[in-house]
Amino acid sequence: MFVFGITLAALGALFGLPETRGRLHVDLAQQGDIFLTLYAGVFFSTIIVGPIIDSFGNKTVLTTSAALVVAGLLCFLVAGSFVSALSSAFLLGFGGGGLNTAANALVADLYPQQRGAMLNLLGVFYGCGAVLIVVASKYLLPVGIALAAICTIAYLLLPFPRATEPVGFSLFASIRAARYPMVMVFAALLFCESGNESAIGSWTSTYTGSNAILAVYWAGLMVGRVLGARLLTYIRKERLIFASGVGSAIGTVMLVASKSLAGAAIVGLSFAAIYPTTLAIAADRYQRLAGTIFGLLFAVGLLGAMSFPWIIGQTSEQFGLRAGMMLPLIGAVVIIVLVFVISRQKGER
Template structure:
């Protein structure tokens, strides 16, 4: 059955908007949850662990499922459990329900993030990176919109009502997913172990390790920038929050521009350009301890984050057209592991040497990405010879 590409892309953007809301949900609602339910530090800590665990679990399982059964009901299922999770957070009667809700919201978010990226890759015969960049804009809107919405509405409504209302909003894409016709499954009869094993090629794993460090730097920039600003630059919390806001706005602008530029400019060139922006921004933050330096550094870092995921996922989609979901699941899982491990390493560095060294962790990660990508790009060039259809995207 035929599908409307534009409607499918809109559905994907709606799903990515939800993931942006989900990914920022922990930080924005945790204060409310602790106050509303009188949670201890240990109990609140259990929630901070369950959300990323849920995202990781969702990222692992979505790939084989969408390759076998298609996207429609996977997106419907993940959206519905996100709705249930928000309602659970709003009206939980016990810590157990809260823990289940945070696990579910992470699990649904992990599924919807991977599935929407794989879906856009599948419906994009050309310029996968450009379309994935435009998709990423909606993650930024969701990520910025969630705290903004809570800040604006919290003066008029109770937090529980706002969170429950966001849950009701989730039902809009849920209904839309029912209406839209999606691409059919590519592997209705399943995949043999031999075919699955071939997916775990050196090229795919190396691309996964590029995202290992990309996800890490994006994570530590969001998680440690506030501590860095308050300890090294200024004790005023408002300046730190403004720096984070500038970074997120720069990311959205970057993704919008890349949605246009990646149609004309080779993806690997934009990738190196954006990584250079992250390097420069990190070095500015390390050497220039002023508010202006903080703002400029974080803006450059946010702008530089624009290319990483869209370009690398575009390559993954080009190289694995028959198993897009599974291949995306592999690299996204590696990326999430990198986010967790490097965040922990940054904590160790900050404790032993001081948080002022946090920008140098970003520098080290970017250099690692550049080296790994240089190696994998040479391997991809060799692989091009076996498939003319991907030659234009990689050379």
């Protein structure tokens, strides 16, 4: 997850540097296209790896995915055009998607009694990777390449649990999983949350002109996941997501209105618990095929991660970046509504 944080934060940090857009000769709309391609890679990877995890285990997915991240970063290092940047972004996203799905499914399987807390703590490492890569943006690509290479070697050497459902690979298993009750409600919530996180992570440095504000957002996300793990010992998962959705809306308004560090911090803190806690609720309900269900949820969520930055890019080119940055506010409101639906399904608000 540390390397996955690097994967998703890298392009947002790089495009905060004017020389990156100059080297690639791209405008705001094309920048949005590159973000779309990054998350398209994550999306297609996620569809494929869920059933692979259930059939063959996590080791193969983690090792191959880390190697693909190395390849994607190397390609972006030498990219000199819009087309080459698109290819690099897809490769980077494809590797990152495998890391994300496998890491979350593995932790959910290893800690069945503490899924909410452990998935939130896992997300801390995602935030750590993102913060590191934003702070060290001058050395971003060499650092990312080295860390991903180390992970590739480590995954080859470490032992892993056996596959939980060794019944053979089916590419359409994740699609069939959509028939489970309430799965698509969880997926819709993750669609909005993934979209919000990718939008803020991709466009904040461009909107504010400051990588420091982007770093504060990622730091807030990291700290918020530590707090989320602690809070789950006192409150129910659904209530934590509801409160986080309200905080997300407030923080987004502050960030867009004033380009402030405080707004970025509130957004990060509020976003933090939504994604892993939603996964924890889903894992509690659908335990037999955790990898496949997670694959479906990630895939639908990643449609949001693909579309939100792209929509912001297209909107911003026509109406200005402030108008585009209102999209995460809409996403936060929808999250509040969806978690209310999930809570009512369990007889609580």
